[in-house]
Amino acid sequence: MAVSSSTVSLPSYPDSDYAEIFVVRHGKTAWNSEGRVQGQVDIDLSESGRKQAVAVANRLSSEPKISAIYSSDLQRAYETAQIIAVKCGGLEVVKDLDLRERHMGDLQGLRYRELSKTNPIAYEALVSKDDERELPGGGESFVQLFERCKSALLRIGRKHKGERVVVVTHGACIETLYKWSNAKGSYAGKIDNTSVAVFELYGEDNWTLKTWGDVSHLTQKAHTTSA
Secondary structure (H helix, E strand, O other), X not given: OOOEOOOXXXXXXXXXXXXXXXXXXXXXXXXXXXXXXXXXXXXXXXXXXXXXHXXXXXXXXXXXXXXXXXXXXXHHHHHHHHHHHHHOOOOOEEEOHHHOOOOOHHHOOOEHHHHHHHOHHHHHHHHOOOOOOOOOXXXXXXXXXXXXXXXHHHHHHHHOOOOEEEEEEOHHHHHHHHHHHHOOOOOOOOOOOOOEXXXXXXXXXXXXXXXXXXXXXXXXXXXXXOO
């Protein structure tokens, strides 16, 4: 299935048989810059992250009518969503805990490049091919993350048939949605801060990935500094 990585010209409303969902990764944080595992640690946006949020908000405000905005309750996503909401007519942001980042257990707060040395047991679980293996320290397995994020998108999509909505979430959640919709086992690639993916939900649980990795709203300078 061919997936566009550029901005798509959209009709004023989706067909009444499907929901169109713009899935946005939150803006950049200091821990993104430092290469630290955030997981469910509640880290604020950095100043560059807020600028990225404004940029994606401007991009989304130019689309035909957005009906609703949903967000993870973690501050980096929620603040991104609030900035988008202001630009899209002052919509209320609905918090959904199922849109949270993957809980990374004992790996949270550590630097990615040092994981294999600082906590080899948790690192081994992270890179394991066993998708049902939970991360030590209360962390989630990939299957648990997948079911949680899928449930959230299905719930939102079914509620908003014939509408266009925005969902602000996190990199690991977006990766699971990519694998779900594409179902080819292909690699999602780098998921930039404030990148936009567009999913369409048909019927009860039929998903199509329409656009992936859209960062057209970022300047080259902002893009090269995104995590």
